[in-house]
Amino acid sequence: MSSRDVILGRIRDALALAPPVQQEIPREYRTGRAMPKGELEELLTDRLVDYKATVHPCEAAELPATVARVLREAGCKRVGVPAGLDDGWIADFDGEVVVDSPCVSAPQLDSLDGVVTGSRVACAETGTIFLDGSPDQGRRALTLVPDLHVCVVDLSAVEVNVPEALTRLVPERPTTMISGPSATSDIELQRVEGVHGPRNLHVVIVR
């Protein structure tokens, strides 16, 4: 008998030896919450800043200038972008732009000063940004290896709480949830920003 059959057999035996009591699942927690745009932006910003991300709000027309300013202030000369990123977003950046593809190796990614991507959805109450590998977000390695991540979040894609945000995701896509930059509290519980992931997270919120 295969181990699969053995284990499934054991589970059935276990449930026969101690028959389960039927379980109803209550779902009384809050779902489907909404909030006026201004409050939503305020809440998201508060949470992101609390997690040591840097927030740059702007109007849609100011996006290219904002992205260029953030990259310049961070001293970025070479930045990576996913293949599906809107060219207009980085039109004002005067450094080198490397378009990612699966052939770009890890050391090449490591040589980038930063990366600019879009995002799928964000959750205001927890300050979380969800990336799902869509063409404007790219493969997972791109937002992981470079030390600085500039992530553009459109206010229309911000939800109040976790349940609302999850409904916007496609389960089968590889999904990364980001709440601030990499951090650890392992040494005497002192929080240190930046271990293995990007040590700097800049969020550009487009109104």
Place this chain on the structure above:
Amino acid sequence: MTRVALPSPAFPPRAPEGAGNLRGSESFPDAAHHELANSQLRRNISNATHTIREKRLQVTGELPDWEQLRDSGSAIKTDVMNRLPELLEQFEAAVTARGGVVHWAQDAVEANEIVAGLVRETGSEEVIKVKSMATQEIGLNEHLESEGIRAYETDLAELIVQLGHDTPSHILVPAIHRNRSEIREIFLNEMADVDPHLDDDPASLAAAARRFLRHKFMTTPVAISGTNFGIAETGTLGVVESEGNGRMCLTMPQTLITVMGIEKIIPTYADLEVFLQLLPRSSTGERMNPYTSMWTGVTPEDGPQSFHLVLLDNGRTAALADKIGREALNCIRCSACLNVCPVYERTGGHAYGSTYPGPIGAVLTPQLAGMHGSHDPNSSLPFASSLCGACFDACPVKIDIPSLLVELRHQKVEQAAFGSEAAAMRAASIAMSSSGKFTVAQKAAGLGRLIAGKKGKISALPPPLSGWTDARDIPKPPKQTFRQWWGSAEGQREIADARRQAHE
């Protein structure tokens, strides 16, 4: 009439003895005695548990629907245990449909063999690892080492534990028993090419770990992880973490091997809305942990192109066969119960001898690995609690740990019906049934003073009383019994004094 005998269900086996890390080498009280002597450990743990406790209360208090989330989380997990066969089959089909390969392991021995075989197939002699309770439980690193495969822990705390040739002492912050200067020493001694001027500032130490592991992340072809959940409906797995080492391991290598306990199933993708709210807030006291990675099988041109999932029993089905004890399988390993436990706070995690310390460990470990007689260290674990109930209040999935502990104590006494605790209880009930016998027994108890000696405690009694002292110390009996005192000249004098004072 012919009778057909249906096969009667058999009680599933516990995790095998001698494999993995579900059993310490000494009883909880003995281990706790050494640990209590370590004041550094006590200070660190007390500091950590109090800090996390406060953060947790703050962020759980922020949610007006916290109790409703707990109710849902608890009910979803109970429902999972009720429907485990069908959910596992659904999960397996979904993972396979997306290009993953599913393996089943009956116990630690089989799981270790499967993983080592998979690593050998890749030709690599090195693997990088994400912190995982399941692989710690089965002793995977030790097994890989015996097969000539070097496993690198990449979580900072796990790295500290590994380089320090040490064992973890907390589910969430495994190196909590170490301070910064000890960590600096470990790094200087064990890391190749570390700057000899490294100072003990946490930021410098974290940066040293980053440098040490960066090259490994970029070049090691195989990663091994655990998982925080597996979603039956979609075949999606998820790892919740902070440092990005998890993202690195789950993304950079060509091959990913994940070891998952069969109880980690959740039914639907939408159920994440409950656990992603419960877990980080209970665990680190954050609204959300910095990083969560979710993947389903293999995604072409993104991340590992070969994905293996090892589904692990190792005593979980034995826990499931106990209608009260099975509740412990609902645990989502947040560690909130450790941080509120007055016993854990003083002894730290090592005293429990198992991968799973603290209140949940005291319940889960004996259930997975069994309590084999009074000399088994695991038999002492159900007594490693004051039953104060703080763990129950803190648990995000409402596991009634105190009741489970009481049930296990009961089971232990039942199992030990011949020879130890039950015999002690029988002796006590006979002695107490008549005043004459009781007086004799009380006199005999005076002997206890001799056995107790200078420690002032009796920590080992001969059988059958050893079943009792295996798990706890008995305070030294008083010099004389009440009856002896009452009958003595000193006693009579004191009573006369007391009467006089009362009349004045």
